[in-house]
Amino acid sequence: MRPRGTTLVATLLGLGLCGLALTGCAGPADPPKGPGPAEIAEKWTSCAEVAPQAGVMLPVRPGSATSPPAGVEPRVGRIDPAFTPVAAVLCGRDVVPGAAGGREQVAVERRADEIGPLVAALALADEERGRGDVACTADMLVPPWLALLDDQGRWLRPYLPMDVCGKPRREVRAALDGLRLTSVDSRTVGIVESSAAEAAGCAQQWADMVWVQASIGGPDPVAPGAAPGAAPKTGPLRLCVYQVPPSERGGGKPAGDFVYGRPLPPERQADVLRALVGTRPVADCATPASRFAVLRPVDDNGPQWYVELDACRRFLAVAPSGGSQLGQGDAALAALLGPS
Structure with a gap:
């Protein structure tokens, strides 16, 4: 061949x-x-x-x-x-x-x-x-x-x-x-794709879209209780976490490298979705995150979220229709998206 x-x-x-x-x-x-x-x-x-x-x-x-x-x-x-x-x-x-x-x-x-x-x-x-x-x-x-x-x-x-x-x-x-x-x-x-990323069902590299969207002055902040797709009917989600090299932080589209990932257990997913309902104003912060998480439906059909795990701890909620909103997370949300 x-x-x-x-x-x-x-x-x-x-x-x-x-x-x-x-x-x-x-x-x-x-x-x-x-x-x-x-x-x-x-x-x-x-x-x-x-x-x-x-x-x-x-x-x-x-x-x-x-x-x-x-x-x-x-x-x-x-x-x-x-x-x-x-x-x-x-x-x-x-x-x-x-x-x-x-x-x-x-x-x-x-x-x-x-x-x-x-x-x-x-x-x-x-x-x-x-x-x-x-x-x-x-x-x-x-x-x-x-x-x-x-x-x-x-x-x-x-x-x-x-x-x-x-x-x-x-x-x-x-x-x-x-x-x-x-x-x-x-x-x-x-x-191109490590064995760990392959086993987790995650891409080897991903862009920090929270930083991208916040840097261009949008999208609109999430209204309290209005995070796209945060309803209990959301299907099973997959967690993928990425580390942003220092050379990428603060750039136009920071690329992160895969660190860990897994499907979220149902109980953990319910806690995460409750935390992703916007209840706080988005922080006025310009510190690039060193790690971020991506939450996507296991079947790739539904809303998705990007979450800064340190620095500003904001999140970006993206609806299936393509609309997106910024929200403010915290240390508790970051802990729910940890390696264990």
């Missing part, structure tokens, strides 16, 4: 107005003239050294294996006739199951030695832009990080010929899809 992430990644972003036109549309404005010859580097080493950030999908948190600094890459361009490619190397990242559960992000290096069709496709010219007989959609095609090597170990970054819509030509995409790739190296660079 071909590993995922080795060829072009297509993300459907929807059709723009030109994609809806019956007679097609012109592509974006004419680009500058095509590039000159690619710069040839003397000796290939590895993806880890040359392109450590290729295919990055998520930031690496403190405590995870970190990526080395980005290498200096040669200029992308056309293949010089004096350079005869004999192999292709693709650098990227995959998400795989972790050895102890959960999911990890791994940096991968893959190689192909049968590259005739790819070299032929890379020699094609760009298609003429602005033709009116082709409908250009808003698909975002992200090509892989690609290098070509010759029999002396030298390498270069080839230019990918573009089609009428400014995307890699179909011949290039087909050639990349047809490569027979062999894994050369794979190394873990970060945790």
Whole structure:
């Protein structure tokens, strides 16, 4: 089975107005003239050294294996006739199951030695832009990080010929899809989802939405007894607690890392819901929380809450319809959302 992430990644972003036109549309404005010859580097080493950030999908948190600094890459361009490619190397990242559960992000290096069709496709010219007989959609095609090597170990970054819509030509995409790739190296660079988060049914990272909403001057404070969804009929809730690294606190959208989580026992849930009914004015406070809790229905169908477990101890109640309100919690509410 071909590993995922080795060829072009297509993300459907929807059709723009030109994609809806019956007679097609012109592509974006004419680009500058095509590039000159690619710069040839003397000796290939590895993806880890040359392109450590290729295919990055998520930031690496403190405590995870970190990526080395980005290498200096040669200029992308056309293949010089004096350079005869004999192999292709693709650098990227995959998400795989972790050895102890959960999911990890791994940096991968893959190689192909049968590259005739790819070299032929890379020699094609760009298609003429602005033709009116082709409908250009808003698909975002992200090509892989690609290098070509010759029999002396030298390498270069080839230019990918573009089609009428400014995307890699179909011949290039087909050639990349047809490569027979062999894994050369794979190394873990970060945790996507820890085994503990997976077991708890929680995401590995979450944003502190109390801070986000309070920082932009909304939403309205919760009126006493009016917290969205705080009625006894609320279904079973799952608790997920996150720690906000110091570097994230006070930012525009602080991201927290999973600490602990579990479904709330019925008795504890009843106490929590009573505490989430707004009875106090929201504190005038601007201290970022170091920990916050997320309360969501186990079946993902219903209201949810974000609770600051220290600092200002506010909470944000979010109704199923999307409306939200700020409320004021306290140390007793934080204790109900503790690890035991």
